[in-house]
Amino acid sequence: MTKLLSMNRRNFLQVSAAGAVAGVTPGFFGRRALAQAELTVGFVYVGPKDDYGYNQAHAEGAAVIRDMPGVTLVEEENVPETVDVQKTMESMINLDGAGLLFPTSFGYFDPHMLSVAAKYPDAQFRHCGGLWQEGKHPANTGSYFGYIFQGQYLNGIAAGHATKSKKIGFVAAKPIPQVLQNINSFLLGARSVDPAITCQVIFTGEWSLAVKEAEAANALIDQGADVITCHVDSPKVVVETAAGRGAFVCGYHANQSPLAPEKYLTGAEWAWGNVYTGFVKAVQAGEPLPNFLRGGLKDGFVKMSPLGPGVPEEGRKAFEAAHAEMMKGGFSVFKGPLKDHKGNVVVAADKSFAEDAIELESMDYLVEGVIGSTS
Amino acid sequence: MTVEARDPGLSITAGGQASFRPLLEWLARRAEPVAIGFCAILIGLTLFSLFILAIGKSPFALFQLMYTGGFGSWFSIQNSLSRAAPLLLTALCVALPARLGLINIGGEGAVVLGGVAAAAIALPAVGVLPPLAVLVLMAAAAILVGGAWIGLAGFLRHYRGVNETISSLLLAYIAIALMNQIVEGPLRDPASLNKPSTAPLPAQYTLGNIPGMDVHWGLVIGVIACLASWALIEITSYGFAARIAGGNVRAAQIQGLPVGRLIVGFTAIAGGFAGLAGMIEVAAVQGSANASLAAGYGYTGILVAFLARHNPLAIIPVAILLGGIDASGGLIQRRMGLPDATVLVLQGTLFVVILFCETFYGRFRIFNPDLWKRSQ
Numbered sequence: 008m009t010k011l012l013s014m015n016r017r018n019f020l021q022v023s024a025a026g027a028v029a030g031v032t033p034g035f036f037g038r039r040a041l042a043q044a045e046l047t048v049g050f051v052y053v054g055p056k057d058d059y060g061y062n063q064a065h066a067e068g069a070a071v072i073r074d075m076p077g078v079t080l081v082e083e084e085n086v087p088e089t090v091d092v093q094k095t096m097e098s099m100i101n102l103d104g105a106g107l108l109f110p111t112s113f114g115y116f117d118p119h120m121l122s123v124a125a126k127y128p129d130a131q132f133r134h135c136g137g138l139w140q141e142g143k144h145p146a147n148t149g150s151y152f153g154y155i156f157q158g159q160y161l162n163g164i165a166a167g168h169a170t171k172s173k174k175i176g177f178v179a180a181k182p183i184p185q186v187l188q189n190i191n192s193f194l195l196g197a198r199s200v201d202p203a204i205t206c207q208v209i210f211t212g213e214w215s216l217a218v219k220e221a222e223a224a225n226a227l228i229d230q231g232a233d234v235i236t237c238h239v240d241s242p243k244v245v246v247e248t249a250a251g252r253g254a255f256v257c258g259y260h261a262n263q264s265p266l267a268p269e270k271y272l273t274g275a276e277w278a279w280g281n282v283y284t285g286f287v288k289a290v291q292a293g294e295p296l297p298n299f300l301r302g303g304l305k306d307g308f309v310k311m312s313p314l315g316p317g318v319p320e321e322g323r324k325a326f327e328a329a330h331a332e333m334m335k336g337g338f339s340v341f342k343g344p345l346k347d348h349k350g351n352v353v354v355a356a357d358k359s360f361a362e363d364a365i366e367l368e369s370m371d372y373l374v375e376g377v378i379g380s381t382s
Numbered sequence: 383m384t385v386e387a388r389d390p391g392l393s394i395t396a397g398g399q400a401s402f403r404p405l406l407e408w409l410a411r412r413a414e415p416v417a418i419g420f421c422a423i424l425i426g427l428t429l430f431s432l433f434i435l436a437i438g439k440s441p442f443a444l445f446q447l448m449y450t451g452g453f454g455s456w457f458s459i460q461n462s463l464s465r466a467a468p469l470l471l472t473a474l475c476v477a478l479p480a481r482l483g484l485i486n487i488g489g490e491g492a493v494v495l496g497g498v499a500a501a502a503i504a505l506p507a508v509g510v511l512p513p514l515a516v517l518v519l520m521a522a523a524a525i526l527v528g529g530a531w532i533g534l535a536g537f538l539r540h541y542r543g544v545n546e547t548i549s550s551l552l553l554a555y556i557a558i559a560l561m562n563q564i565v566e567g568p569l570r571d572p573a574s575l576n577k578p579s580t581a582p583l584p585a586q587y588t589l590g591n592i593p594g595m596d597v598h599w600g601l602v603i604g605v606i607a608c609l610a611s612w613a614l615i616e617i618t619s620y621g622f623a624a625r626i627a628g629g630n631v632r633a634a635q636i637q638g639l640p641v642g643r644l645i646v647g648f649t650a651i652a653g654g655f656a657g658l659a660g661m662i663e664v665a666a667v668q669g670s671a672n673a674s675l676a677a678g679y680g681y682t683g684i685l686v687a688f689l690a691r692h693n694p695l696a697i698i699p700v701a702i703l704l705g706g707i708d709a710s711g712g713l714i715q716r717r718m719g720l721p722d723a724t725v726l727v728l729q730g731t732l733f734v735v736i737l738f739c740e741t742f743y744g745r746f747r748i749f750n751p752d753l754w755k756r757s758q
Contacts, residue, residue: 055722083716084721087674090598098461102451102713103716113576113577114674118669183575
């Protein structure tokens with residue numbers, strides 16, 4: 008009897024120990040053993056999920072993995088780049104059992120994601136922006152990013168065919184390399200159609216500042232620009248303002264054509280659904296996750312919005328041709344000889360940079376034909 | 383309303399048993415803010431529950447989640463405390479001038495510039511001075527700059543007749559633009575390509591966590607600042623003078639109180655606290671000064687100060703409560719699929735109801751022993 012009882016208790020202890028282990032190791036913990044089990048994936052956004060822009064692009068990607076078997080999606084929006092995002096990630100791990108986290112805003116990386124990742128070595132963190140460096144950053148973290156300036160080059164081709172005034176405009180947030188790549192690519196795309204085209208740029212100084220974005224769009228149109236694009240977190244205001252004034256618009260981040268169906272030419276969109284699906288499949292298969300992932304149009308990281316009614320037939324052909332060329336990989340948007348807007352040579356005549364060239368990542372110039380100033 | 387119904391019964395008891403009277407009087411005076419505050423929160427939560435019912439969700443499930451996310455476990459409590467830490471200081475930035483009758487809403491500017499000043503002074507000092515000296519230097523720089531910024535609004539108010547509410551808000555916009563200019567220009571770390579920031583503080587120069595907790599020292603500094611502010615206002619003669627000036631500025635002037643110096647002094651102290659919040663943000667959280675400093679702590683501080691009725695002691699529980707609401711907001715989004723704005727609706731509802739209930743102070747005889755005699 009005693010023996011039986013003790014056996015029972017031992018069995019019970021074993022069972023409860025197993026239960027406790029299962030209880031504290033949800034999701035990704037114990038990667039291989041539980042590889043096929045439920046995976047909870049956490050997404051953190053810096054703005055609203057329906058901003059027609061940066062955050063919506065990520066939320067659309069998240070929605071793709073929500074439908075995958077064995078995946079639970081938890082999302083939090085409007086999380087500032089402070090201790091808030093650290094606590095949000097920890098809360099997802101502690102209270103929801105998240106094993107894979109995507110803090111999507113650029114400013115979440117250092118120090119926020121890095122410090123949380125150091126605290127939770129069993130969880131995996133992947134950050135949008137391409138900042139991860141081998142040896143410097145924890146192994147359970149990583150980066151992914153896309154060459155979206157390819158999309159801005161194609162935007163430029165559509166714009167070059169649609170513009171009558173030969174002046175196009177760009178509403179930009181901050182003069183940082185990623186934004187400068189987009190401005191320059193937009194103009195170079197347009198100049199591939201007509202070398203006389205110029206692009207005026209206005210920097211608003213903030214990622215999300217609706218009033219200044221509207222003012223900038225109006226100012227560009229007042230100065231004669233008839234095609235507008237932008238690089239701000241939410242292009243909604245720029246698209247609606249410009250289309251309301253009768254200008255054509257090229258989109259960015261997400262598809263904004265529902266906001267201006269007649270005036271929307273095309274847009275450079277993220278295709279994060281592909282990237283996120285890849286990460287989740289790797290976890291489910293028990294494979295190690297890549298730490299550093301980049302891609303462009305060819306790799307399915309970036310896509311173009313369908314061409315709108317404002318693009319003439321000739322423009323459609325040029326667009327399709329350039330698109331097909333880029334899908335092969337290795338197309339050089341930036342090739343010499345190339346001068347900046349002050350006349351200095353920035354790319355020598357015998358140089359050309361493919362989309363993955365490291366030189367592009369520290370871009371600090373506006374190319375010839377762009378009117379504006381980085382400082 | 384329920385309070386009024388009980389009123390006559392208690393008066394009779396108070397009159398009948400004279401020996402308990404002093405105790406009852408003491409209790410009655412202390413009970414007023416507690417009872418009115420409690421009723422206000424109850425009314426606010428009821429209104430919010432109706433709102434949640436109207437969008438087809440269960441308010442009970444929501445309140446349960448709020449408890450889990452805000453205070454349900456040691457992790458959740460630390461989460462709430464971390465979020466409350468900066469609010470303690472930014473709320474003081476509103477509460478102190480409010481005791482002088484000034485509405486300052488520009489704390490955000492002092493936070494941002496305090497952070498920049500701290501990062502700027504740390505750059506040459508790192509490697510030269512020991513970590514503790516660098517931190518003290520950073521705090522001093524942040525307090526001076528923050529104090530000068532809000533003190534300027536106080537100065538303009540008293541000596542030039544400029545409305546301090548407007549000037550402090552506009553100064554906050556200028557401060558944010560100035561911060562952007564500085565971190566994108568002269569103080570930019572060349573390695574911060576896509577997120578312009580000042581050079582990062584080495585790890586040994588950062589402000590760590592409270593031992594045994596996952597909350598940085600900013601919480602302790604904030605609590606000390608609240609206690610010190612309470613002492614300043616309630617115990618010192620400066621605080622007494624400030625309260626008189628806040629109650630009736632003409633009377634204070636006739637009494638010969640230095641109203642101008644009081645206004646500039648109190649606004650400067652207030653700005654110093656907000657500047658210190660910026661320094662803590664740099665030294666404990668961000669590690670460098672950048673645009674993330676403008677995270678809205680200065681604006682949430684306004685809410686905290688008003689909910690605490692500008693009482694520095696009450697700021698402590700109110701900030702922790704708001705930190706908890708903020709912490710649980712994420713869980714509500716994740717578990718119930720409600721938008722982020724849900725907790726903002728709750729905060730807004732509570733804010734309006736509490737301001738509305740302020741009008742009930744002094745209206746209930748039960749809380750005013752002086753009126754008890756007359757009723758008999």
